[in-house]
Amino acid sequence: MTARRAGHALTITGALLSLAGTALYILPGPGMPVLAAGLVVLTCGLATFAATRRT
Numbered sequence: 001m002t003a004r005r006a007g008h009a010l011t012i013t014g015a016l017l018s019l020a021g022t023a024l025y026i027l028p029g030p031g032m033p034v035l036a037a038g039l040v041v042l043t044c045g046l047a048t049f050a051a052t053r054r055t
Contacts, residue, residue, distance in 0.1 A: 007049030014042025 001009075021035025 002052075003048060004052045007045050007047075007052055010041055010045025011049055012045075014038050014040070014045050018042055 015038070017038025018035060019038075021031050021033075021038045023031075024034055025031030
């Protein structure tokens, strides 16, 4: 797996975790830890994607 694909995968996973964390924040469940983890994964994915982008 290339670094660019890893960035895509991390970005998609982070976005989905953030959405799930937002839903769990409203519904009963561990919303804040899931939301925080989703934002961390999303940030890492975007940083990886930006570092490997083509010019």
